[in-house]
Amino acid sequence: MKLVDAKKLSDLAAALAAKGYRVAAPIQDGDVVRLKEWSPGAVIRTDAVPVNSAKDFLFPRSEIIGRYSIEGNDFTPVDVRPDSTRTVLLGVPPCDATALAVLDAVFNWDYKDEFYNARRAAVTVVTLACAAADDFCFCTSVGGRPDSTAGADAILRPADGARKFILEPLGEKGRALVAAAASALADGEAKADPPAEVPVRFDAKQVSAWLADNFESDLWTTLSMACLGCGACAYACPTCHCFDIQDEATRQESVRRRNWDSCGFGLFTAHAGGHNPRANQSARWRNRVMHKFSYIPERFKTLGCTGCGRCGRMCPAGMAIADICSEIMRAHEAVKK
Amino acid sequence: MTENLYQPMKMRVAASRDEAPEVRTLRLEFPDEAARAAFFVKYRVGMFGLYGLPGAGESTFCVASPPTRTEYIECTFRRVGRVTSALADREIGQPITFRGPYGNAFPIESWKGRNILFVAGGIALPPLRSVIWNILDRRAEFGDVTIVYGARTVADLVYKDELADWGARQDVRLVTTVDPGGETPDWKGKIGFVPTVLKEVAPSPASAVALVCGPPIMIKFSLPVLKGLGFPPGDTYTTLENRMKCGIGKCGRCNVGSVYVCKDGPVFTVEQLQRLPHADM
Amino acid sequence: MDMIAALRADAAAVLADGRAKMVIGYRALGLRRRPVFITDGKMAELLVYDAACTQNLAAYLRKSELKRFRPMAIVARPAVIRSLVVLAAESQLKAEDVVVMAVGENEYHGIRDLAGATALLKEKYPKLAPPQATLALLEKLSSMTPEERAGFWRAEFAKCTRCYACRAACPGCYCTRCIVEKNVPQWVPAAADAHGNYAWNVIRAFHQAGRCTLCGACEAACPQGIPLMALNVRIAQDVAEEFGVQPGDDPAAKPVIGSWSADDKEDFIR
Numbered sequence: 076m077k078l079v080d081a082k083k084l085s086d087l088a089a090a091l092a093a094k095g096y097r098v099a100a101p102i103q104d105g106d107v108v109r110l111k112e113w114s115p116g117a118v119i120r121t122d123a124v125p126v127n128s129a130k131d132f133l134f135p136r137s138e139i140i141g142r143y144s145i146e147g148n149d150f151t152p153v154d155v156r157p158d159s160t161r162t163v164l165l166g167v168p169p170c171d172a173t174a175l176a177v178l179d180a181v182f183n184w185d186y187k188d189e190f191y192n193a194r195r196a197a198v199t200v201v202t203l204a205c206a207a208a209d210d211f212c213f214c215t216s217v218g219g220r221p222d223s224t225a226g227a228d229a230i231l232r233p234a235d236g237a238r239k240f241i242l243e244p245l246g247e248k249g250r251a252l253v254a255a256a257a258s259a260l261a262d263g264e265a266k267a268d269p270p271a272e273v274p275v276r277f278d279a280k281q282v283s284a285w286l287a288d289n290f291e292s293d294l295w296t297t298l299s300m301a302c303l304g305c306g307a308c309a310y311a312c313p314t315c316h317c318f319d320i321q322d323e324a325t326r327q328e329s330v331r332r333r334n335w336d337s338c339g340f341g342l343f344t345a346h347a348g349g350h351n352p353r354a355n356q357s358a359r360w361r362n363r364v365m366h367k368f369s370y371i372p373e374r375f376k377t378l379g380c381t382g383c384g385r386c387g388r389m390c391p392a393g394m395a396i397a398d399i400c401s402e403i404m405r406a407h408e409a410v411k412k
Numbered sequence: 413m414t415e416n417l418y419q420p421m422k423m424r425v426a427a428s429r430d431e432a433p434e435v436r437t438l439r440l441e442f443p444d445e446a447a448r449a450a451f452f453v454k455y456r457v458g459m460f461g462l463y464g465l466p467g468a469g470e471s472t473f474c475v476a477s478p479p480t481r482t483e484y485i486e487c488t489f490r491r492v493g494r495v496t497s498a499l500a501d502r503e504i505g506q507p508i509t510f511r512g513p514y515g516n517a518f519p520i521e522s523w524k525g526r527n528i529l530f531v532a533g534g535i536a537l538p539p540l541r542s543v544i545w546n547i548l549d550r551r552a553e554f555g556d557v558t559i560v561y562g563a564r565t566v567a568d569l570v571y572k573d574e575l576a577d578w579g580a581r582q583d584v585r586l587v588t589t590v591d592p593g594g595e596t597p598d599w600k601g602k603i604g605f606v607p608t609v610l611k612e613v614a615p616s617p618a619s620a621v622a623l624v625c626g627p628p629i630m631i632k633f634s635l636p637v638l639k640g641l642g643f644p645p646g647d648t649y650t651t652l653e654n655r656m657k658c659g660i661g662k663c664g665r666c667n668v669g670s671v672y673v674c675k676d677g678p679v680f681t682v683e684q685l686q687r688l689p690h691a692d693m
Numbered sequence: 694m695d696m697i698a699a700l701r702a703d704a705a706a707v708l709a710d711g712r713a714k715m716v717i718g719y720r721a722l723g724l725r726r727r728p729v730f731i732t733d734g735k736m737a738e739l740l741v742y743d744a745a746c747t748q749n750l751a752a753y754l755r756k757s758e759l760k761r762f763r764p765m766a767i768v769a770r771p772a773v774i775r776s777l778v779v780l781a782a783e784s785q786l787k788a789e790d791v792v793v794m795a796v797g798e799n800e801y802h803g804i805r806d807l808a809g810a811t812a813l814l815k816e817k818y819p820k821l822a823p824p825q826a827t828l829a830l831l832e833k834l835s836s837m838t839p840e841e842r843a844g845f846w847r848a849e850f851a852k853c854t855r856c857y858a859c860r861a862a863c864p865g866c867y868c869t870r871c872i873v874e875k876n877v878p879q880w881v882p883a884a885a886d887a888h889g890n891y892a893w894n895v896i897r898a899f900h901q902a903g904r905c906t907l908c909g910a911c912e913a914a915c916p917q918g919i920p921l922m923a924l925n926v927r928i929a930q931d932v933a934e935e936f937g938v939q940p941g942d943d944p945a946a947k948p949v950i951g952s953w954s955a956d957d958k959e960d961f962i963r
Contacts, residue, residue, distance in 0.1 A: 305861035317664035324467030391914030393727030
């Protein structure tokens with residue numbers, strides 16, 4: 076086994092950086108834990124889900140997808156290369172790695188998105204098995220586990236009573252990473268600690284079943300009443316991938332960017348002619364839940380939610396998809412009786 | 413390096429025409445022969461593209477010309493905002509950006525020998541105009557062609573010259589109408605809303621397909637008329653004009669339920685639409 | 694009767710006698726607090742109130758789904774009462790559409806109409822109350838050089854993802870189309886990038902000048918932990934100094950930045 080001392084994760088990060096990896100890890104940043112680029116001195120946290128998810132490094136919040144030089148009424152496209160900096164995401168929660176299945180599917184299901192794929196190919200995902208969970212976590216309700224290896228190239232398992240980590244490679248990229256990190260790893264034996272207890276809060280299949288029959292239900296108005304239509308949940312969510320395309324220009328140059336967008340915003344579906352198919356927050360909220368538990372499974376054969384709990388932690392109004400699903404389960408049970 | 417999905421090609425404005433107040437048609441030529449040929453390998457009638465200008469952005473319109481005319485493509489749009497204003501201000505010889513063709517197409521090969529009914533309103537004639545010309549360019553392969561088209565006022569009718577052409581043909585039945593109050597003193601067509609006129613015209617559903625395109629309210633009242641006339645929902649087609657951004661099934665904006673209008677559409681049968689979550693339309 | 698019991702009893706009472714069709718208050722969700730929308734008196738038992746109740750419930754009054762539940766009773770701490778007064782002054786709500794269930798830090802002041810709630814402010818909570826942590830930060834900032842301060846804010850705004858939770862949480866942000874949603878012209882770049890982030894956050898603070906009641910809901914809402922209140926408190930201090938007014942004192946007061954008078958001083962024009 077390859078082992079690293081639990082207090083020496085920074086040495087692991089430094090070893091990888093010395094071998095040319097850009098290292099990103101959950102870092103203490105003021106009052107929050109943020110998945111960001113590591114630099115010597117940064118404190119790596121291993122006990123909290125970061126406020127942002129692994130998707131930030133594969134599908135950044137703003138990305139240049141086109142560039143033009145402008146000459147009067149004419150313009151010339153300028154080549155734009157996707158970012159393919161070799162990167163390791165060191166210590167992301169397993170729910171983030173599981174979410175990559177959705178992003179991989181959307182960005183490749185017919186047209187292959189090179190901006191995403193270049194980053195994806197250059198990223199090595201090292202998950203950190205969760206030894207603890209908070210009230211917002213619910214991976215086990217959506218087919219996940221706190222020590223899941225889905226989507227990961229390697230996994231760090233807390234061991235020997237949180238004194239060490241076992242670094243276990245899960246494929247070619249993982250093996251390359253372990254080789255690169257050799258100077259920070261020790262050979263030895265250790266016993267993996269039990270993963271966190273994450274109580275099952277609802278049955279995702281039953282939620283999907285209720286959703287299939289209850290598009291017009293009055294429950295949507297009640298469930299969504301607290302939602303004020305910001306983008307906090309969508310931006311924090313590791314599977315959300317909707318984006319806007321916007322040009323920013325001067326007289327000499329125009330840059331075309333894709334920016335994160337959220338179906339929760341009022342104008343998301345507004346037509347130029349004035350019609351808005353999702354005209355109130357209740358319709359928008361319903362769309363969000365149905366995407367996670369109905370539409371994404373239908374098109375991509377995987378749930379659109381991995382139970383990371385960020386939407387619940389971030390929501391200014393204290394809404395959480397897990398709570399919504401629990402309420403739906405109650406409605407489902409009530410109908411069955 | 414594989415190509416940038418979002419990189420448009422540069423098209424040249426070869427001609428432009430004002431159709432109606434604030435409504436313009438642009439005829440666009442390809443940057444080179446390879447691009448032109450590649451486009452027409454893929455293009456079938458009903459598909460759409462994203463037309464734009466660096467600095468302004470991109471907008472989604474159908475390709476308003478048929479695949480039987482392979483020297484150019486055309487688009488028709490109303491000047492309503494940032495991108496459409498920039499496009500409408502383009503002059504002959506100037507470039508715009510174009511990405512496409514995207515989406516699905518009207519299955520016109522399966523309509524051979526059948527009668528075709530077109531029902532359109534206002535600025536929604538362009539998506540059907542490409543089909544009309546596609547069929548008229550291959551006239552012998554299809555049965556009767558009936559067109560019912562109306563707009564708010566005479567001035568708002570688009571493709572006025574082509575309407576005159578179609579009206580003059582012996583192998584096309586054209587009925588045009590304007591809303592009550594929209595007529596001019598020398599207006600010779602009908603006066604009445606499109607659904608009402610459609611009911612009057614009462615085309616036969618026998619061996620026919622119907623294509624409907626118009627503002628939501630026109631569609632809402634036309635579909636029951638077609639149903640009443642006996643047109644099966646599986647043989648009634650429309651094209652959805654949802655808000656789109658990427659056009660290639662990634663940005664999520666055009667989702668209606670689990671359907672991506674840009675991939676599974678924009679052409680749908682009424683039967684398919686009836687299976688979509690209605691309130692999200 | 695203790696504070697919470699009295700609050701719950703009043704909530705049930707206003708629903709029972711028809712003074713309100715809905716009570717908007719807070720309920721507990723583990724350690725967090727969440728808005729609750731009560732139309733059935735039996736649900737009044739869910740109501741809680743404590744320092745963890747950071748949302749400004751006046752922000753919900755702009756939701757179209759709630760319009761049919763007027764008049765609405767709102768559990769309102771002093772800053773939230775001020776928000777209601779500002780909304781009334783800006784013609785966003787009618788006094789008869791709202792019933793105030795006034796709460797202080799440890800006290801429940803009972804049910805009042807808007808005029809009565811305004812009087813309560815004058816009597817017991819006459820000054821805007823900036824949070825202590827914000828005042829401490831402002832002291833730290835005022836001892837910095839302009840370059841250091843600019844660097845501080847640049848680092849903070851770099852975290853902004855333009856989720857607009859701050860805007861959603863704020864009762865003063867009720868524009869049907871926000872300035873960032875306009876693109877002819879595009880006043881503020883939409884991308885979550887340095888340039889646009891600076892513009893967005895500063896513009897929002899400026900649009901709240903003279904209107905912000907220092908409720909803190911924006912900073913509490915920010916998923917990235919950006920100290921937005923520092924901007925709002927500093928501007929509120931400037932408004933008090935320059936104009937001698939504070940928002941929420943008078944439901945008939947004209948908005949200080951949004952209105953003009955021939956007597957406005959011009960001594961800053963030199």
